[in-house]
Amino acid sequence: MIYPNSKTILEVRNLCASVSGTPILKNMNFTVKSGEVHAIMGPNGSGKSTFSKVLAGHTDYEITSGTVLFEGKNLLELAPEERARAGVFLAFQYPIEIPGVGNSQFLRLTYNTVQTHRGKEELDPLEFDDFVREKMKLLEMNPDFLDRSVNAGFSGGEKKRNEILQMALLEPSLAILDETDSGLDIDALRIVSNGVNQLANKDNAIVLVTHYQRLLNYIVPDFVHVMEAGRIIKSGGKELALELETRGYDWVSEEYKAATRVAA
Amino acid sequence: MSAALQNIINQPYKHGFVTDIESDVAAKGLDEGTIRMISAKRGEPEWLLDFRLKSYAAWLKMTEPTWQNAHHPKIDFQAISYYSAPKQKPKLSSMDEVDPELLRTFEKLGVPLHERMALAGVAVDVIFDSVSVATTYKAKLAEVGVIFCSFSEAVKEHPELVQKYLGTVIPTGDNFYAALNSAVFTDGSFCFIPKGVKCPMDLSTYFRINTEESGQFERTLIIAEEGASVSYLEGCTAPAFSSNQLHAAVVELVALDNADIKYSTVQNWYAGDENGVGGIYNFVTKRGLAKGVNSRISWTQVETGSAITWKYPSVVLLGDNSVGEFYSVALTNHYQQADTGTKMIHIGKNTRSTIVSKGISAGHSNNSYRGLVKISPSASGARNYSQCDSMLIGQESGAHTFPYIQVGNNTAQVEHEASTSKIGEDQMFYFAQRGIDAEAAVSMIINGFCKDVFQQLPLEFAVEATNLLSFKLEGSVG
Numbered sequence: 001m002i003y004p005n006s007k008t009i010l011e012v013r014n015l016c017a018s019v020s021g022t023p024i025l026k027n028m029n030f031t032v033k034s035g036e037v038h039a040i041m042g043p044n045g046s047g048k049s050t051f052s053k054v055l056a057g058h059t060d061y062e063i064t065s066g067t068v069l070f071e072g073k074n075l076l077e078l079a080p081e082e083r084a085r086a087g088v089f090l091a092f093q094y095p096i097e098i099p100g101v102g103n104s105q106f107l108r109l110t111y112n113t114v115q116t117h118r119g120k121e122e123l124d125p126l127e128f129d130d131f132v133r134e135k136m137k138l139l140e141m142n143p144d145f146l147d148r149s150v151n152a153g154f155s156g157g158e159k160k161r162n163e164i165l166q167m168a169l170l171e172p173s174l175a176i177l178d179e180t181d182s183g184l185d186i187d188a189l190r191i192v193s194n195g196v197n198q199l200a201n202k203d204n205a206i207v208l209v210t211h212y213q214r215l216l217n218y219i220v221p222d223f224v225h226v227m228e229a230g231r232i233i234k235s236g237g238k239e240l241a242l243e244l245e246t247r248g249y250d251w252v253s254e255e256y257k258a259a260t261r262v263a264a
Numbered sequence: 265m266s267a268a269l270q271n272i273i274n275q276p277y278k279h280g281f282v283t284d285i286e287s288d289v290a291a292k293g294l295d296e297g298t299i300r301m302i303s304a305k306r307g308e309p310e311w312l313l314d315f316r317l318k319s320y321a322a323w324l325k326m327t328e329p330t331w332q333n334a335h336h337p338k339i340d341f342q343a344i345s346y347y348s349a350p351k352q353k354p355k356l357s358s359m360d361e362v363d364p365e366l367l368r369t370f371e372k373l374g375v376p377l378h379e380r381m382a383l384a385g386v387a388v389d390v391i392f393d394s395v396s397v398a399t400t401y402k403a404k405l406a407e408v409g410v411i412f413c414s415f416s417e418a419v420k421e422h423p424e425l426v427q428k429y430l431g432t433v434i435p436t437g438d439n440f441y442a443a444l445n446s447a448v449f450t451d452g453s454f455c456f457i458p459k460g461v462k463c464p465m466d467l468s469t470y471f472r473i474n475t476e477e478s479g480q481f482e483r484t485l486i487i488a489e490e491g492a493s494v495s496y497l498e499g500c501t502a503p504a505f506s507s508n509q510l511h512a513a514v515v516e517l518v519a520l521d522n523a524d525i526k527y528s529t530v531q532n533w534y535a536g537d538e539n540g541v542g543g544i545y546n547f548v549t550k551r552g553l554a555k556g557v558n559s560r561i562s563w564t565q566v567e568t569g570s571a572i573t574w575k576y577p578s579v580v581l582l583g584d585n586s587v588g589e590f591y592s593v594a595l596t597n598h599y600q601q602a603d604t605g606t607k608m609i610h611i612g613k614n615t616r617s618t619i620v621s622k623g624i625s626a627g628h629s630n631n632s633y634r635g636l637v638k639i640s641p642s643a644s645g646a647r648n649y650s651q652c653d654s655m656l657i658g659q660e661s662g663a664h665t666f667p668y669i670q671v672g673n674n675t676a677q678v679e680h681e682a683s684t685s686k687i688g689e690d691q692m693f694y695f696a697q698r699g700i701d702a703e704a705a706v707s708m709i710i711n712g713f714c715k716d717v718f719q720q721l722p723l724e725f726a727v728e729a730t731n732l733l734s735f736k737l738e739g740s741v742g
Binding site for chain 1: 685688689697
């Protein structure tokens with residue numbers, strides 16, 4: 001939701017990034033304020049997922065130029081774990097399986113690590129158990145999932161719910177959801193979306209990276225952006241997503257080319 | 265990220281120091297005269313000297329094994345000193361009489377005896393180089409008839425027991441290194457649990473090699489009579505020397521009817537430096553004989569040290585319904601080489617064995633599991649389950665599995681499962697994205713991977729093993 005006098009959470013300016021020498025992001029500009037929900041759409045290979053990973057600090061990507069300010073601080077200086085502790089959260093498109101590591105143990109470690117960083121009290125295993133079970137209700141999760149290994153043997157829907165559960169635990173000020181809707185059936189999509197909506201408030205911001213309008217019926221964005229070839233080529237309100245659904249991406253691309261030709 | 269991983273696994277050896285105690289070291293070299301000298305120094309009876317000489321004769325006819333997946337320059341057995349004993353009073357009635365320097369060594373090792381004894385109620389038979397210097401809790405054990413003492417003391421006080429069982433599980437000519445040990449062993453531990461006795465506490469021994477270029481040839485013999493049970497803990501560390509040191513121990517276990525022996529090891533001998541210079545050659549023969557019906561022998565090992573580890577703690581399942589278990593974690597880093605596993609020899613009816621092996625390879629190391637499951641024609645209804653999991657860290661390490669399965673009875677059931685995984689950049693990034701640094705992430709992944717083995721360890725040892733793995737894998741990150 002757009003609030004008056006909200007503070008800027010993320011400010012990306014002319015960001016260029018490459019992987020193994022191949023440029024992927026080319027002069028990316030993007031600003032997010034607190035309370036807002038942004039959707040980034042675009043065809044495969046447009047750089048959406050790369051952008052998410054670059055914000056989270058994945059070391060496969062080299063930043064060649066540009067700046068990223070997160071709550072006024074230079075995000076690019078921070079190691080991935082420091083970004084996470086500072087409040088940048090990435091819900092992964094393909095959450096990795098970690099066999100042998102108990103989910104409850106993992107969740108408690110991540111929770112306590114972030115709490116400690118924020119100068120708050122850690123929870124002991126018993127306190128944490130009560131706490132996490134409460135949060136799990138939000139996502140209608142079966143309690144037995146705490147006893148399983150992290151994501152190991154989870155269905156697609158369970159993995160995505162686990163991601164949003166972690167978002168609920170860590171209370172990030174910026175949550176980037178990378179294709180959280182992919183692989184979800186209708187019920188799971190409703191549950192996950194419902195969870196995200198309950199977590200959204202005036203102090204945090206959410207960036208949805210998605211291919212489909214479908215998700216945006218459940219989590220309604222304030223802004224919709226279209227990415228192509230490593231930059232945002234069009235931004236609009238939630239109605240832009242509906243237009244994309246009926247007309248595809250080509251017309252946006254054509255429009256952008258025409259505009260840049262005129263500018264040149 | 266891989267640089268961070270590199271850093272965490274490149275921790276220097278914490279136990280690298282030499283205790284300045286005057287040592288009585290024999291001249292280098294081995295011949296019949298050396299063996300007679302060792303035997304005379306220890307005041308041994310004739311039958312034991314004969315045992316040694318017979319072993320030596322067998323050893324002379326043998327050649328070093330070369331089939332293992334580990335490589336080292338040829339060992340010059342004439343360049344080793346076969347005897348080294350701290351020069352001090354051999355008999356001590358209390359801990360207060362132990363050389364304070366020696367006690368400080370154990371402090372540095374993180375094994376403060378007083379604290380350890382008080383906290384855990386563990387009787388510790390301390391082996392320092394080759395002579396036992398202190399044996400504790402003996403009186404309490406004596407009350408229930410348990411004998412727990414140094415091997416040399418056992419030879420003096422209980423010669424009939426030693427003579428009855430020595431070499432019955434691992435015969436003198438069993439293999440090259442066992443034969444060498446049988447010829448030149450200096451000391452070790454002896455443990456006897458009489459009929460029907462449940463040993464009231466875990467028995468624990470700490471081994472340590474202290475003199476440069478002195479071979480360490482430990483001999484351990486554990487006997488559990490009918491219905492007896494015991495849990496035995498062995499921990500090993502050695503200081504850092506630049507030349508390789510040979511450690512060729514022999515451990516024999518005998519379990520009679522309904523007896524139960526659980527043998528746990530945490531091995532952290534010096535592994536050499538990050539370029540593979542120095543380190544211990546740990547060539548050890550360990551075998552248990554599940555002789556009686558319903559007997560059970562369980563090996564649990566956590567192998568993190570040594571330049572080369574060559575050991576296969578095995579169980580011969582002779583008694584009907586006997587059970588053999590092998591739980592192992594082997595961690596190698598830098599240029600370490602480990603070729604380790606087990607042999608389960610099923611002879612009795614309805615014998616069962618379980619093998620769970622977890623290998624972790626980092627740096628340029630090579631980690632091999634080698635195991636034999638043999639079902640003899642007599643072993644009707646025998647069952648085995650084997651699980652061998654390998655984990656790779658980094659790009660240069662190797663994991664290998666060599667399972668040998670021989671089934672001679674068609675009523676037997678043998679299962680083998682194996683897996684290989686990698687601590688990947690993606691896993692590390694996932695942890696990082698949740699605020700967890702690389703050190704904590706690796707520790708959590710490794711402990712998760714080893715869980716099935718760690719839960720077999722006695723609680724106190726499990727904590728130590730967890731700390732040790734974390735210590736070997738943690739470091740200056742970021």
